[in-house]
Amino acid sequence: MKVLVPVKRVIDYNVKARVKADQTGVDLANVKMSMNPFDEIAVEEAVRLKEGKEHHAAGTASEIVVVSIGVTQAQETIRTALAMGADRGILIQSDADLEPLAVAKLLKAVVEEEKPDLVLMGKQSIDGDNNAVGQMLAALLDWPQATFAAKLEIAGGKATVTREVDGGVQTLSAPLPAVVTVDLRLNTPRYASLPNIMKAKKKEIAMKAVADYGVDVAPRLKVQKVTAPPTRSAGIKVADAAELVSKLKTVGAL
Amino acid sequence: MAVLVIADHDGSTVRDTTHKTVTAALAIGGDVDVLVVGQGSKAAADAAAKISGVRKVLLAESGELAHTLAEAVTATVVGLAGGYDAVVSPATMDGKNVMPRIAAKLDVAPISDIIEVVSADTYVRPIYAGNALETVQTSDAKKVITVRATSFAPAAEGGSAPVEAVAGQDAGKAAFVSEEMVKSDRPELGAAKIVVSGGRALGSAEEFSAVIEPLADKLGAAVGASRAAVDAGYAPNDYQVGQTGKVVAPGLYVAVGISGAIQHLAGMKDSKVIVAINKDADAPIFQVADFGIVGDYKTVVPELMAALG
Ligand SMILES: Cc1cc2nc3c(=O)[nH]c(=O)nc-3n(C[C@H](O)[C@H](O)[C@H](O)COP(=O)(O)OP(=O)(O)OC[C@H]3O[C@@H](n4cnc5c(N)ncnc54)[C@H](O)[C@@H]3O)c2cc1C
Ligand SMILES: Nc1ncnc2c1ncn2[C@@H]1O[C@H](COP(=O)(O)O)[C@@H](O)[C@H]1O
Numbered sequence: 001m002k003v004l005v006p007v008k009r010v011i012d013y014n015v016k017a018r019v020k021a022d023q024t025g026v027d028l029a030n031v032k033m034s035m036n037p038f039d040e041i042a043v044e045e046a047v048r049l050k051e052g053k054e055h056h057a058a059g060t061a062s063e064i065v066v067v068s069i070g071v072t073q074a075q076e077t078i079r080t081a082l083a084m085g086a087d088r089g090i091l092i093q094s095d096a097d098l099e100p101l102a103v104a105k106l107l108k109a110v111v112e113e114e115k116p117d118l119v120l121m122g123k124q125s126i127d128g129d130n131n132a133v134g135q136m137l138a139a140l141l142d143w144p145q146a147t148f149a150a151k152l153e154i155a156g157g158k159a160t161v162t163r164e165v166d167g168g169v170q171t172l173s174a175p176l177p178a179v180v181t182v183d184l185r186l187n188t189p190r191y192a193s194l195p196n197i198m199k200a201k202k203k204e205i206a207m208k209a210v211a212d213y214g215v216d217v218a219p220r221l222k223v224q225k226v227t228a229p230p231t232r233s234a235g236i237k238v239a240d241a242a243e244l245v246s247k248l249k250t251v252g253a254l
Numbered sequence: 255m256a257v258l259v260i261a262d263h264d265g266s267t268v269r270d271t272t273h274k275t276v277t278a279a280l281a282i283g284g285d286v287d288v289l290v291v292g293q294g295s296k297a298a299a300d301a302a303a304k305i306s307g308v309r310k311v312l313l314a315e316s317g318e319l320a321h322t323l324a325e326a327v328t329a330t331v332v333g334l335a336g337g338y339d340a341v342v343s344p345a346t347m348d349g350k351n352v353m354p355r356i357a358a359k360l361d362v363a364p365i366s367d368i369i370e371v372v373s374a375d376t377y378v379r380p381i382y383a384g385n386a387l388e389t390v391q392t393s394d395a396k397k398v399i400t401v402r403a404t405s406f407a408p409a410a411e412g413g414s415a416p417v418e419a420v421a422g423q424d425a426g427k428a429a430f431v432s433e434e435m436v437k438s439d440r441p442e443l444g445a446a447k448i449v450v451s452g453g454r455a456l457g458s459a460e461e462f463s464a465v466i467e468p469l470a471d472k473l474g475a476a477v478g479a480s481r482a483a484v485d486a487g488y489a490p491n492d493y494q495v496g497q498t499g500k501v502v503a504p505g506l507y508v509a510v511g512i513s514g515a516i517q518h519l520a521g522m523k524d525s526k527v528i529v530a531i532n533k534d535a536d537a538p539i540f541q542v543a544d545f546g547i548v549g550d551y552k553t554v555v556p557e558l559m560a561a562l563g
Contacts, residue, residue, distance in 0.1 A: 235544035
């Protein structure tokens with residue numbers, strides 16, 4: 001089984017985003033960038049499918065291809081995935097920050113070329129917080145989708161996915177090929193070992209341009225402005241529970 | 255102009271996220287219809303018909319719709335979308351699951367998690383864990399939008415819209431296998447007036463239930479948790495408050511043994527009054543808390559229970 005994992009380069013999750021003074025966006029100059037954390041979970045699961053870790057049979061995945069759409073530095077993100085155990089990468093270079101619909105259309109073109117049996121991807125990118133691309137890719141391909149996966153099993157040409165939903169969990173069975181988006185509880189991604197980081201340097205990354213795929217990536221949305229949210233200031237420290245209760249009563253919270 | 259709201263319901267009643275989404279839909283403008291998808295969900299449709307401002311309620315039923323499977327919901331909504339300028343859903347897990355799929359089928363750029371309607375084509379939405387607010391204008395003729403319900407007031411009751419049956423699609427490739435729902439008599443997390451959340455400090459599922467639940471019961475509160483508490487199995491996934499979990503904005507939010515990471519704050523910083531109990535005086539949660547107690551929850555929570563009487 002061939003697995004495709006789309007990975008996005010985003011602001012590191014430990015960094016608090018700051019809005020630019022001219023309200024055109026978020027200041028990313030000199031900010032630490034990393035692989036979107038959900039995509040790390042997707043890469044980890046793909047590698048486990050290959051290695052036969054946890055409940056997966058060894059060799060469930062035979063090849064893992066990672067693809068990223070973004071600036072040249074997104075090569076580093078792909079390298080990280082290769083060091084975790086993915087086999088090769090594709091970078092579709094774009095300096096523009098593409099909308100989920102455009103990303104989904106490009107990924108569809110990649111799927112048509114690569115013909116994976118499974119697309120494993122993050123449920124959400126932590127910069128745009130869209131939670132959209134996986135569902136959109138599944139729609140464009142007319143494939144089944146299983147979003148917010150907390151458990152994945154592959155057997156008999158089917159993916160059985162336990163999903164985190166409102167109120168609890170739901171289990172679905174989807175025939176392959178399918179799109180699965182991953183949630184936080186699926187696994188804990190590994191840190192790449194030094195030897196694997198060295199090995200990853202020799203793995204292939206194909207450099208592509210958006211134009212190579214001939215899809216319409218024109219923006220539909222115009223960002224009028226990006227502003228800082230109202231700030232909350234720190235309140236007071238109270239000495240004990242009795243004082244807390246009396247304060248809460250005073251402000252009408254109890 | 256006409257807007258279709260996809261209802262959030264449990265088969266017999268509609269959740270107040272639906273009322274709040276109707277408010278957002280009315281702000282977008284035009285006639286507002288509500289679609290109830292499910293199976294045996296007539297009572298929910300009747301409940302939706304009572305929401306003030308609703309023109310009519312559409313009821314689509316099928317076996318796959320009972321489990322809100324994405325393909326069936328998408329086929330149903332896409333079949334109806336011709337009659338609408340916008341399709342809107344609350345940003346619940348179900349809404350997040352189906353709306354982008356619907357958008358792609360309609361070749362529309364979806365707009366996730368709006369907190370304000372500026373005009374019929376312009377909306378405000380949080381990005382970067384709520385550390386920035388983006389005002390976006392769409393050029394798509396049809397809009398596909400999810401709504402952060404906590405940012406809108408609920409539409410009132412008092413309507414009497416007609417309920418009309420429409421075809422429910424039932425043809426997805428993915429099949430429902432099973433579900434496990436958490437049973438609780440407490441108020442729903444998203445709608446509760448008070449929320450008590452526990453973090454990693456609780457240390458075990460037993461301690462979480464022994465400390466957080468009685469306090470929640472005393473306050474008539476819903477229970478929430480940090481990601482760390484959910485990951486460790488102290489609380490079910492459905493309790494996670496934050497950027498990638500549930501967003502809450504109750505009148506009172508009590509954080510017990512939660513540090514206040516960016517991702518957690520994203521889900522609760524719009525609460526009216528925030529209380530933090532943490533033994534580390536420098537924990538970031540205190541930067542957003544109205545009232546903080548620096549101390550061990552093991553002594554503070556019992557004292558709080560006593561002080562509440
Ligand atoms: C992609 C991604 C998405 C995420 N999404 C979310 C999300 O939606 N929601 C979320 O919550 N997190 C999320 N996180 C995780 C987040 O970054 C933090 O790791 C998490 O919120 C920490 O949980 P915590 O505060 O319970 O644990 P910790 O950060 O470990 O804090 C525990 C706190 O308890 C205090 N404490 C310890 N013992 C006691 C005691 N006896 N009495 C009182 N206080 C005590 C400590 O001082 C500390 O402040 C996400 C992370 C990533 C990478
Ligand atoms: N530019 C991109 N390049 C590669 N994958 C992406 C890109 N944008 C989004 N994705 C994938 O889509 C998932 C969901 O992203 P989003 O819908 O933007 O929240 C991410 O976790 C990635 O797996």
